[in-house]
Amino acid sequence: MKKNIIYFLSCLVLAVGLVSCSDDNKEPLLPLSVLIEGGETQEIVQGGTLNLKAEVEGSSEVEYVWKLNGKDVATTSTYDFTATELGSYDVQLTVSNAEQGEASAKVTVDVYGKYKYGTFILNEGSAWGGDKGGYLIFISPEGELVNKAFQEENNGAWLGSVPQDLFIANKKMYIVSQNGGNEGGFLTIVNAETLKLETAYGDELKGKIDWPTHVAVLGDDNIYLRDNAGIKLFHPSTGEATLIEGTNGARKNTMAVVEGKVFASQSKNLLVIEAGKNEVSATVEFDSNISGVVKSSDNNVWVSVSSGKIAKVNAKDYSIMKENDLAATNADAAKxxxxSFAAAPSITAKGDTLYMSALSTKIYRHIFSTNETKLMVDAKEMVENANIVYNTVAVDPVTEGVYLNTIKGYGDVGINQISIFDFSGDTPTFKATYNDCTKYPAGTFFTSNFK
Known part of the structure; x- marks a missing residue:
């Protein structure tokens, strides 16, 4: 009996020892860690859905808690976020289990309006009958076209008659109409992401401006309007519109904003206007009339001139960094x-690559660094009824799609086409085309050019 007891106790000690050894050899649990797929800052269009997914390391057995602005919204490994209001939202994810504790991750989601990214085509409309005024066409990055987008977002309201130009700054879009009238007046200010009307200046600008055609903005209270007299600085806070000294005869064409300054053309002169000043700060003279002033991707200024030259001007010291003479290498492109009378510039740029067409159907490409110029397409060969080019060619700085607006004729303006060319291959192709939706398109504007 005594031997049995001793044997039993020996086995018990051995078993305890084996368990103890097993516990000593067990690897410690790794700490939990979690990330939200896509990064700590994400964005989604208003009304869209963003699928947020947890990436957990350390265990596959965890509990999930998602919080939106501090409130519980989900307990699964994924969370579908959607919002109907613009703004910034905080989403926090916590994962936990009894053995390892918990870990957290956070993402800030910015909800933006449907018009924040994309392309606008501004239409003059028919001032002499039919339509009440001009309108905006919007093309989304996915290729969806919204006709009369301003009217759609403002209960059918119309822009002023014969709009010519727009500018985006400080989350606002400024649209100038030379004839005024309607709900939009001479200057319409809307939310740049929703196109909801914020302010319109009609009667307030009567007698202060004369056929305004172009706009540039340095601040909410520093709006520059080009009209028949020159370039005027409009202060909405006081209602004053003061002619900038030295801008008489400023060309009816697009102005550029670079380094917090306005660059505009006046015959052979590139004018520089600094914020808060009532006179021209500097002038750069060229050998012939300027036909285009465009902001470059490296924050300098492209300038084209009628003699067939393209120059890059330093936006800080106004020196000509480099100038290419297309007339010496490609006379047709130089023309x-x-x-011209076009309201848009004769050049358009995507990085170091520029395109030009003037009022012809032939589109040329010029690579500035190599001084190479090439005919890319004669739109007549691909676009039916492309008899008249209305305003000039424009290149999307993101997609590289090259836009050309054509109409059959002034008497057949209803027959028209927006053609978006793809020049990435050996032969030109279409990225997209849209038929019969423009009415005297004043210009094509890409939101990415206003960053």
């Missing part, structure tokens, strides 16, 4: 740089 497209002449100053």
């Amino acid at each position: 497209t740089l002449s100053a």
